[in-house]
Amino acid sequence: MSRLRLLAGPDLSLGAERLHAHIERLGPPPVVRGALIDVLETSGLTGRGGASFPVARKWRSVAHHGSGPVVVANGAEGEPQSLKDRVLMSTRPHLVLDGALLAARALKASQVVLYVGEEHRASWAAMAGALAQRPEPELRRARLVAAPHRYVAGESSAAVHLLEASIASPTSKPPEPHIAGVGGAPTLVQNVETLAHIALIGRYGADWFRSAGRRGGAGTVLITIAGAVPSPGVVEIEAGTTVREVLDMAGGSDPAARAVLIGGYFGAWVDFTTAQDLALDPAALREHGLGLGCGVVGVISARGCGVCETARIMRYLAGESSAQCGPCFFGLRALADACGRIAEKGSNADDLARLHRWARDVRGRGACRHPDGAVTFLQSALHTFAPEFSAHPAHWRAQAPGRGVA
Amino acid sequence: MSKHLEIAIDRIRCDGRGLCAELVPELIRLDDWGYPIIAAGPVPQHLISHAQKAVASCPVLALALRQAERRSRE
Amino acid sequence: MTDQLLWYTTRAAGAVSLVLLTAVVILGVLSALRFKAAGWPAFLTTGLHRNVALVTLVFLGLHIVTAVVDPFTNLGWVSAIVPFSSYYRTFWLGLGTIAAELLVAVVVTSLLRGLIGHAAWRVIHWLTYASWPIGVIHGLGTGTDAWSAWFFGVTCACVAAVGFAVVYRLVAGSRDPLAAPRASFRSEVERKSEP
Numbered sequence: 001m002s003r004l005r006l007l008a009g010p011d012l013s014l015g016a017e018r019l020h021a022h023i024e025r026l027g028p029p030p031v032v033r034g035a036l037i038d039v040l041e042t043s044g045l046t047g048r049g050g051a052s053f054p055v056a057r058k059w060r061s062v063a064h065h066g067s068g069p070v071v072v073a074n075g076a077e078g079e080p081q082s083l084k085d086r087v088l089m090s091t092r093p094h095l096v097l098d099g100a101l102l103a104a105r106a107l108k109a110s111q112v113v114l115y116v117g118e119e120h121r122a123s124w125a126a127m128a129g130a131l132a133q134r135p136e137p138e139l140r141r142a143r144l145v146a147a148p149h150r151y152v153a154g155e156s157s158a159a160v161h162l163l164e165a166s167i168a169s170p171t172s173k174p175p176e177p178h179i180a181g182v183g184g185a186p187t188l189v190q191n192v193e194t195l196a197h198i199a200l201i202g203r204y205g206a207d208w209f210r211s212a213g214r215r216g217g218a219g220t221v222l223i224t225i226a227g228a229v230p231s232p233g234v235v236e237i238e239a240g241t242t243v244r245e246v247l248d249m250a251g252g253s254d255p256a257a258r259a260v261l262i263g264g265y266f267g268a269w270v271d272f273t274t275a276q277d278l279a280l281d282p283a284a285l286r287e288h289g290l291g292l293g294c295g296v297v298g299v300i301s302a303r304g305c306g307v308c309e310t311a312r313i314m315r316y317l318a319g320e321s322s323a324q325c326g327p328c329f330f331g332l333r334a335l336a337d338a339c340g341r342i343a344e345k346g347s348n349a350d351d352l353a354r355l356h357r358w359a360r361d362v363r364g365r366g367a368c369r370h371p372d373g374a375v376t377f378l379q380s381a382l383h384t385f386a387p388e389f390s391a392h393p394a395h396w397r398a399q400a401p402g403r404g405v406a
Numbered sequence: 407m408s409k410h411l412e413i414a415i416d417r418i419r420c421d422g423r424g425l426c427a428e429l430v431p432e433l434i435r436l437d438d439w440g441y442p443i444i445a446a447g448p449v450p451q452h453l454i455s456h457a458q459k460a461v462a463s464c465p466v467l468a469l470a471l472r473q474a475e476r477r478s479r480e
Numbered sequence: 481m482t483d484q485l486l487w488y489t490t491r492a493a494g495a496v497s498l499v500l501l502t503a504v505v506i507l508g509v510l511s512a513l514r515f516k517a518a519g520w521p522a523f524l525t526t527g528l529h530r531n532v533a534l535v536t537l538v539f540l541g542l543h544i545v546t547a548v549v550d551p552f553t554n555l556g557w558v559s560a561i562v563p564f565s566s567y568y569r570t571f572w573l574g575l576g577t578i579a580a581e582l583l584v585a586v587v588v589t590s591l592l593r594g595l596i597g598h599a600a601w602r603v604i605h606w607l608t609y610a611s612w613p614i615g616v617i618h619g620l621g622t623g624t625d626a627w628s629a630w631f632f633g634v635t636c637a638c639v640a641a642v643g644f645a646v647v648y649r650l651v652a653g654s655r656d657p658l659a660a661p662r663a664s665f666r667s668e669v670e671r672k673s674e675p
Contacts (some may be wrong), residue, residue: 107433148669158669168669172416322669323661325417326441332658334438361437419598421656423514425523439657463523465511467598 002249003212003238005220012091016126019133020096029136030202033103037063040198043206044218048084048199049074049154049191050266050294052282055198058178058188059107065179065186070109071103072163072182075116075123076147076154079264080316081296084222085192087234088160089116089123092196093130097139099155099195102202103188104138112138112186115159118146151265151320152370156189157181169322170368193222215240217281219294221295225250228257228301239283244276246297256302263293265313266373268380269306272299305397306385310378311339317374328371331362335378346394357381382396410448410474413457419468426469429460448474486550493543495634498619500536501583502638504529505612509645514655533587541582571620575614582611612642 009025010017017025032372039058043297062069073096077085089096096114104112114131116124128144145163147153153168160181162168181187197219201209217240226232230251237246243260247253260275261267270278278285282292298308316331335358338351359375359382365370382389413433422440432453433445448473449457461469507529515524548555555573559566563581564574589596589604619635654660 054650146671150665150669153669162669162671166671167666168671169666172418286446321661321665323658323665326420326422326439326658327417327437329661330441331437358438362445365417365437365441365443421658423522424516425526428521428523445608462524465526465594 002235004236005200005212005222006088006092006095006222007192007234007236009092012087013097014091015122016090016093016129019094019130022092026200027203029101029199029246032102033272034106036102036106039201039206043201043209045117045194045197045201045209047191048193048197048222048281048295049189049262050079050291052292055190055194058190059103060189061178062186063107067108067185069107069186069188070111070113070163070182071100071107071109072113072115072159072187073100073187073192073195074154074156074159074189075114075120075127076159077117077120077294078127078147078149078151079266079294079296080151081224081226081264082294083224084234084295086117086120086123088193088196088222089120090126093126094133094193095196095199096127097130097134098202099190099192099197100142101136101138102198102376103190103195107188109138109188111182112142113163113182114142114144115147115154115162115189117149117154118331119149129304138202150322151317152322153352155368155370156187158367159189169324170370172367213239213281215279215281215284217279217284221280221292223280223295223297225297225299226303227261227299229253229299237280238281239281242276243278243280243297246280247299253299254302255307257299258304259300259306261296261298263291263300264296265317265377267291267293267296268376269310269384271281271384303397305343305388305395306381307339307388307392308343308395308397309335310381310385311343314339314374314378317370317377321370322368325366325371327362327365331358331365332371332374334358335362335374339378342389342392344394344396347390347392352389411454411457411471412448412474413444413461414470414472415442415444416468416470419466421466421468423465424462425465426460427462430456433457434460486546487552490543490546490550493539493546494619495631497536497543498615498638499609499634500532500539501612501615502642503534504533505608505642506645507532508608511611512649512655513652530590535589537583537587540583543600544580569622572618576618576622579611579615582607582614586611609646 010021037056037059040059045055046052047055075085100112103109114127131139131142131144134140147159148168150168152170155170155308156177157171157173158168160177161171163182164205174341177187177189179186214287217238219239220236221239222234222236223246224234225246229247232250235246235249236307255273259269259272261269262275262285270290278288280292285292300306314336318336321329321332323329335355338354342351355378359379362371363373363375420441424436424440426442427434427436428452433449434442437443457471461471486509507525511525511529515525544560547553548557548560553568555568558575560577563568563577566573586605586608589601593601602623616635616639
């Protein structure tokens with residue numbers, strides 16, 4: 001259930017915790033020994049930026065591929081429904097900075113960059129203020145860089161590209177950032193929540209981290225609950241907590257609700273009943289062909305329409321293409337148009353066939369994972385809302401942003 | 407000694423001119439918007455010279471023939 | 481007799497070079513415009529463009545060699561390499577040297593495209609828009625035939641063709657459907673200085 005570790009301490013409404021209070025509560029930042037990567041491996045910590053990639057494996061790759069690596073703390077949070085990174089940065093900035101410091105020292109980094117969404121004003125102020133309080137040389141030299149307010153600006157290679165060439169657009173791989181990134185040096189792009197977990201693992205160890213968690217999950221996770229719930233917002237839960245338990249924390253949800261979106265726009269729809277017993281843990285979700293992503297759990301209301309919501313989100317994702325690759329730009333637009341036609345004018349066999357065909361055509365044919373994420377989202381909608389897609393009347397019932405799923 | 411080569415594409419450089427699909431249609435076809443869909447896997451031996459022509463013909467150098475390797479996750 | 485043969489060969493090879501180079505420029509414009517038609521695939525345009533350029537170099541080489549070797553003109557090999565170094569029609573010949581060298585630079589970099597990369601190749605390729613007109617002016621200024629009807633007519637036809645092609649290209653703009661949205665997105669994620 002709720003298990004406060006990252007969000008433990010003073011009430012979140014009090015804003016950014018200052019350095020002396022942070023040290024008084026948790027002690028000074030731990031001394032880094034070379035064994036930190038081994039400790040992270042034992043802890044089983046996975047990234048909280050969306051891919052759930054094992055942290056130790058990424059650190060080993062960075063350490064392996066050259067000297068003078070760069071550490072980038074990724075607080076871009078481009079996923080519209082996600083709030084967790086903002087909450088973390090604006091209330092516990094020193095946890096994030098401790099994690100960045102540990103990474104910098106363990107990997108012998110040449111520079112530390114804090115990549116914060118330009119529109120997250122409170123986070124920006126909190127991180128800037130926290131940086132100014134730190135005595136450590138690695139953090140005194142750290143740079144605060146604004147991530148442009150576009151969905152793909154938070155992608156790892158886009159962050160690197162912004163630092164290299166001042167343009168936050170994804171670039172072709174190879175090389176992957178953790179092999180050659182900023183200035184050709186291996187670059188660790190790590191989500192701010194992941195760094196906060198590392199700050200605590202560095203103090204208390206892998207066994208402590210794993211002492212939380214249920215149903216085989218390890219540690220805690222920040223979840224953003226969105227949509228048709230009485231109290232949407234950010235909660236910290238033990239990994240492995242079920243969707244039902246999490247929705248209860250947000251005040252319960254309408255039992256007649258149709259579906260849950262797990263992982264945000266980069267995630268997948270699950271039928272409401274099936275979703276209830278899903279454990280929110282990357283490994284458990286992967287067994288169901290799902291991903292935790294950035295930890296957004298969104299409920300569509302009983303009065304909402306899955307087809308219309310899907311069409312609205314597809315329109316958004318198509319508009320967020322960086323327009324560098326034809327299959328992504330034209331493919332997502334065509335998919336969004338077809339969804340829109342079904343939503344507004346009613347189902348038709350041609351558009352349904354097109355959706356299936358184009359989804360297959362587009363997957364894997366962009367330079368980054370944006371089209372893949374959009375296609376995964378769409379295919380989950382076609383599966384979960386199959387009855388609605390095949391017999392949709394001509395109406396438009398997408399929720400306005402701020403209500404419904406987003 | 408046979409070579410195991412596969413066609414690699416830089417999706418950002420590619421701007422949908424379609425010469426590649428004209429020159430090795432057995433391996434490359436165009437989607438509804440004119441961008442190449444490349445058959446996965448190694449290039450069959452009898453098509454290697456055609457694949458080389460297709461790679462050389464690309465006006466923006468978006469294609470390359472690379473040593474086929476097992477996909478490994480870093 | 482041999483002298484006359486050399487002289488005629490120089491003039492003929494020069495005229496042929498002009499016509500071939502005109503064809504190369506037009507094929508290049510067609511390539512940029514992504515010209516395609518039934519029975520005329522895209523690779524035909526680029527293939528012809530490259531091959532005709534190589535043939536042009538052959539005739540250009542013949543033109544230069546016969547001109548230098550011809551005892552009447554008293555040109556040394558130096559004047560074929562260093563512009564404006566000949567006594568014979570210094571200025572007009574010098575233009576020819578420049579045009580030829582620009583063309584050689586373009587062809588060599590095109591053959592080595594894989595090594596220098598697309599961006600560098602593209603910048604150097606723009607030199608063709610200098611090479612062609614300089615070659616035309618060289619032909620009108622140096623050639624004995626310059627103001628003879630046939631050569632003047634051929635030159636006019638070439639100028640008209642290239643003029644039309646280039647104007648069309650400028651008016652048509654980019655044929656890349658992603659050019660506009662890409663630039664639009666780019667302008668939104670460009671950050672020149674840190675806040």
